Amino acid sequence: MSQPVEPFTLSIPVGGTDHVLGPGAARVVVVEYGDFECPSCGQAYPAVKQLLRHFEHRVRFAYRHFPLIEVHPYAQLAAEAAEAAGAQQRFWQMHDALFEHQSQLKAKDLHRYAEGFGLDLERFDYELGDQVYRQRVNEHVEGGRLSGVRFTPTFFVDGSIVDVSFGLDRLFAAVQARLSSDVR
Secondary structure (H helix, E strand, O other): OOOOOOOOEOOOOOOOOOEEEOOOOOOEEEEEEEOOOOHHHHHHHHHHHHHHHHOOOOEEEEEEEOOOOOOOOOHHHHHHHHHHHHOOOOHHHHHHHHHHOOOOOOHHHHHHHHHHOOOOHHHHHHHHHOOOOHHHHHHHHHHHHHOOOOOOOEEEEOOEEEOOOOOOHHHHHHHHHHHHOOOO
């Protein structure tokens, strides 16, 4: 007789190195493993913004990289560009630009976005060219794999995976259920 399958849980808790939106004391923590070139992630992007507006001050959101390099040739570079922007306090601006321009993720496009945010372009270009953030992105991927991530987007609500394959309304429902429960 086989053992019951355990639901996947977040292997690495949200910490000081994560890019987060929302208050540290929020009652619910949502983590997304995403790929900037993934069409499904692009569709989820406005829904996540809506979720954060709807549950304002009650949800903390962390974004982690999970570039599917086998099918998305620019995903890795885009993830590294987001990290390079993050090193200059512009992660969320780059995050938004990458999702809003998913078909424009070549190096010249990333440079143009960085320029628009007023980043130190010499530093940005050097860090991208030298793959300074490759290890950090790879650590996100490894943490995702340990958590059971196989595709993007994958969401966790308070450490438990939420199946959004039939719609992002399940993510909203999972957050609402956590907020409605006395557990925490």
